[in-house]
Amino acid sequence: MIQFAYTILYVRDVAASIRFYEQAFGFQQKFISPENDYGELISGTTSLAFAALTLGQQNLEDGFQVSDPAHKPFGIELAFATADVAATVAQALEYGATLISEPKVKPWGQTVAYVRDIDGFLIEICTPVQ
Numbered sequence: 001m002i003q004f005a006y007t008i009l010y011v012r013d014v015a016a017s018i019r020f021y022e023q024a025f026g027f028q029q030k031f032i033s034p035e036n037d038y039g040e041l042i043s044g045t046t047s048l049a050f051a052a053l054t055l056g057q058q059n060l061e062d063g064f065q066v067s068d069p070a071h072k073p074f075g076i077e078l079a080f081a082t083a084d085v086a087a088t089v090a091q092a093l094e095y096g097a098t099l100i101s102e103p104k105v106k107p108w109g110q111t112v113a114y115v116r117d118i119d120g121f122l123i124e125i126c127t128p129v130q
Contacts (some may be wrong), residue, residue, distance in 0.1 A: 009048075030042045085113050
């Protein structure tokens with residue numbers, strides 16, 4: 001059986017990214033390497049992890065597109081479900097997120113908002129789908 005184990009974001013500063021997600025969303029640090037080049041957060045059954053750009057360059061010898069808040073986000077998002085979207089968005093903004101879309105109620109009843117993290121990755125903050 002295959003299990004979805006990690007989402008790994010390649011970032012400039014692993015410790016700063018972990019700190020952002022702890023403060024903005026309340027996740028807890030699971031692990032960070034002594035070199036501060038890899039770390040994981042407890043975020044449910046799948047870990048949210050961060051690796052330094054240098055590790056990405058070692059792992060992907062042909063290179064990769066670095067996330068940059070100054071450019072459009074990648075066509076992928078992290079989605080965090082919460083009962084209070086507005087409060088979660090406000091907390092994320094307090095710790096450095098950038099607002100992309102205010103909370104909106106979708107036709108199927110779900111409330112959805114979008115922010116970008118300090119590294120420019122797109123985050124959906126939403127109520128659970130009923």
